[in-house]
Amino acid sequence: MVGRKPLVDPLRIINAVLYYKSAVLEENNGVKKIVVASNTVWSDISNRLGGSISKSALYIFVQQGRHGIHEKLGIGIANKRLDSENNVQSVEPIVAFDESSDSSGDNVDNLPSKHFTITLSVDEWKQIEPNEVLYKNKNSFRSYLVLPKGSWTNILAEHTWMHTNLPCCIAFRRAKVTDEGNHFIVIDGRCSICYSYFKGVIFEKPSENSRVLMECTYTGQFDDPHKIIKKRRLTGKAKINVVSAIVNCGKSSETYREFEAVRLMKPGDPEPAIIPSGGALRTLKWRHNSEKLRNKDTITALALMKEEEEYKNVLQDMGCFPFFLHYQSSEQIHVYRDYCRNCPQPKIIIDATGSVISNFKKCGMEKTKSLFLYEILVYDASKKHSFTVSNMISERHTNIAIFNWFARWLNCNVPSPKETVCDQSLALISAIVQCFTQYSSLQEYLNVCADLTLNQLDSNSHWLPRCFVRTDVAHFIKMITR
Numbered sequence: 001m002v003g004r005k006p007l008v009d010p011l012r013i014i015n016a017v018l019y020y021k022s023a024v025l026e027e028n029n030g031v032k033k034i035v036v037a038s039n040t041v042w043s044d045i046s047n048r049l050g051g052s053i054s055k056s057a058l059y060i061f062v063q064q065g066r067h068g069i070h071e072k073l074g075i076g077i078a079n080k081r082l083d084s085e086n087n088v089q090s091v092e093p094i095v096a097f098d099e100s101s102d103s104s105g106d107n108v109d110n111l112p113s114k115h116f117t118i119t120l121s122v123d124e125w126k127q128i129e130p131n132e133v134l135y136k137n138k139n140s141f142r143s144y145l146v147l148p149k150g151s152w153t154n155i156l157a158e159h160t161w162m163h164t165n166l167p168c169c170i171a172f173r174r175a176k177v178t179d180e181g182n183h184f185i186v187i188d189g190r191c192s193i194c195y196s197y198f199k200g201v202i203f204e205k206p207s208e209n210s211r212v213l214m215e216c217t218y219t220g221q222f223d224d225p226h227k228i229i230k231k232r233r234l235t236g237k238a239k240i241n242v243v244s245a246i247v248n249c250g251k252s253s254e255t256y257r258e259f260e261a262v263r264l265m266k267p268g269d270p271e272p273a274i275i276p277s278g279g280a281l282r283t284l285k286w287r288h289n290s291e292k293l294r295n296k297d298t299i300t301a302l303a304l305m306k307e308e309e310e311y312k313n314v315l316q317d318m319g320c321f322p323f324f325l326h327y328q329s330s331e332q333i334h335v336y337r338d339y340c341r342n343c344p345q346p347k348i349i350i351d352a353t354g355s356v357i358s359n360f361k362k363c364g365m366e367k368t369k370s371l372f373l374y375e376i377l378v379y380d381a382s383k384k385h386s387f388t389v390s391n392m393i394s395e396r397h398t399n400i401a402i403f404n405w406f407a408r409w410l411n412c413n414v415p416s417p418k419e420t421v422c423d424q425s426l427a428l429i430s431a432i433v434q435c436f437t438q439y440s441s442l443q444e445y446l447n448v449c450a451d452l453t454l455n456q457l458d459s460n461s462h463w464l465p466r467c468f469v470r471t472d473v474a475h476f477i478k479m480i481t482r
């Protein structure tokens, strides 16, 4: 038969299949047969061949025994007959332990191998311990023992790292549990970078409340440099732990990674696949935070919050075009009043920063201009601590916008400050003068200050400014050094 020239050299396919011989074959009632088409080994082989042949094409290649692959795998024609049973098998979660799988691969014998014993603590075993699950099989039900989803792979990955210190990213694929016989649990997995093969066996069913030993072998080219860096996908309990650290406890992604590195690594170790990448952590955090949003649109979400019992007294005033938000809690008001009771000359520090709040789309339309976070701070010298009194987020930075915020804060019946400190922003200084002194403009305030320094104003005069406006040294130095 004359056909097209094959895209991939059949010899390469055969070599790749033989490399995975132990995973390609399984033994049932003493008959070796090819694993089902849905088995992940086909995609592994396809990956090994650089994706030049699809996993289903590979399955067909092996299943139909092309280029004498059956003889090379050491199986007979009986396999074809068993194929219909193959499909039935695929719905069953367990099959009898394949005794031949670790000795059948001659090519595996030449590969480097590591042997180690994982000791699972009582607590870890409680998370891994097989459960009984019922499966429908035609008209009857059969019960199987399976490992509970979600934690066993993470626990094994961490133990394997502790024993091997390899950069391998092992995907655990099968866990066979057999109640009778001399292999209680058999687990296999493969590094998705170097394709090394992991096999772990718990020989006997452990007694209650005892530590459990798993005999493990790891075979393959694991010492070769891993050029691609792959990370374990965060699942189950590992994911819950990460979420609790970075979302609930507010730890930054990089701090979390540092803590994990201190816990798991020694100097000189490669970064293990079980420490998630910073990007993955940030995405997870973002996803979790956006799930908690009341609404995708920030303005709508704030409007909804304003109606909530918890926030209705915190969010004082807000506007949309341009966007602004004034907020402070009643506790902040109480602390400030308390401070003023003990301090006859209350002093506030006002600052604004543009680097903390990112822009957002207003009602799905235009994006906000640069948003500044404004803050009124107080340093309590007697108690030696500072606290925030009020905040504003605003896209407008005029003195009217700032004045409105101050006025709203004073309207909460708080004592007016006798001294303010801020940077050289004209809008800020003007707003301070208009709100906290008896003068309507900065110019008038400066005139009065000039009179005062030239002794042209009596120190008891009612024209004496009610608030002393100061600009801070740090900002002044920064300005003149530019």
Ligand SMILES: [Zn+2]
Binding pocket: 167, 168, 169, 191, 192, 193, 194, 195, 196, 221, 222, 226
């Ligand atoms: Zn590897």
